[in-house]
Amino acid sequence: MELEVRHLRALCAIADAGSLHKAARQLGVSQPSLTTQLQRIERALDGELFLRERTGCRPTPFGRTVLGRARPLLAEMAALVAEARAQAHGQRLRIGSTASRALPGWLRRLHRRFPDTETTLVVDVSANALLRMVAAGQLDVAFVHEVEGSPLRVPAGLQVRVLMEREPQFLSMSRNHPAARQPVVDLRDFARDRWTVDPSVDGEWDGLRRVFAGAGLDPPVLHTDYHTAASLIVSGEAVAPCQPTSGPRDDMAIRPLQGDPLAVRLLLATRPGAHAEVYADLRAAYRELALRTAPYRAWLHRTGNPLLTAA
Structure with missing residues (x-):
């Protein structure tokens, strides 16, 4: 068996998710199918990559070595594909986001500011998955929330701006x-x-x-x-x-x-060199929505939140 990109992607998904069940869900495959694939990869490499425990999976020392080589390869491949697609289709802004009611207003502003740019949107429940996609060159920006007390795993090299320190x-x-x-x-x-x-x-x-x-x-x-x-x-x-x-x-x-x-913290993560206007438009869209929602507007006034100041 020869290792392919999809095999490396599966290994990284298992390591990041911490369990075969969660990784299978993220990859859109069944858990038995992913388990079989992992077993074949381990046989091909002649070594155990993960320890199966009651609470999930964690990489073995050998597994960490393999993952250390796999991640850069996946990032380079994703960047290559993204750059090739961007050149083939002209200007494009690829946005990722966890669920947010600010998205329609943000997209409306971006369309108005960049009328000749194709805008794509990926919505995912996993903020960490979106951040990995930005780091891998599959997205240009990601608007995510970080649950208080549960820090996100922000890949090295991303630029992160805080929209709301504590929502x-x-x-x-x-x-x-x-x-x-x-x-x-x-x-x-x-x-x-x-x-x-x-x-x-x-x-x-x-x-x-x-x-x-x-x-x-x-x-x-x-x-x-x-x-x-x-x-x-x-x-x-x-x-x-x-x-x-x-x-x-x-x-x-x-x-x-x-x-x-x-509470959560609202963050915008971008690849280096991303348009500063992307953050400005997000802040304006979020502020407009917040002030339009009476209970939240009252909370902002009661706490003297900086969002009340003009963008």
Whole structure:
């Protein structure tokens, strides 16, 4: 068996994800298929690359050596492909982002500023995956959030600017929830509610678990995606953290949490030499959205946030 680029990509995905299950999900293949592929690679290299443990996979010393050679090769290959495509298709701006309601306003501004540039967008729940894509030359910029207490793994060579040092996470609940009558809610009022969290979002479950532990709470938690969570919240079956830019809904209440125990940092990562206007347009789009959302606007005024100053 001869090693191919896809084999190196699989090894790096397993190392970064920390488990075969998560890596398979990121690669879009089944876990048994990825396990079989790993076994074939190990036979071809005549050595064990990962230790399979109850909590996941971690590279062996031999595996770390192989990964150290594989990563630069993948980065060079990705850069080669990206540069060739850019030359073939003319000017292009490749954007990556975790979920954000600021995206439409940001893209609208970029289209207006760069009318002759083709803009592509990749949305992913994994901020770390997007950062790796920027480092590998597959994206030009990535707008990501970093859960407080769970630092992202920023590859060397990227330029990172902070959009919001601490964006509070509000709480979404049913309109009929008793706490929905209050303009600001207390975390302890939800000690018996079922919480939902998407474990595929980098750092989200760990961050929420730390906040619960700090408050001495141990509520039931349901691991699911946020599309499914929305229907559970509306029906009163669960509550969930949400972005403060979430607009009002007739079937759901969104409230700030007293003391802002949940927060993220908003970052824009770019390849060296990226247009400075990309950050300026993102800041303007985010600011416009934040000021249009009444509860978040009130929070910004109450805390004297620098976002209130003109861009």
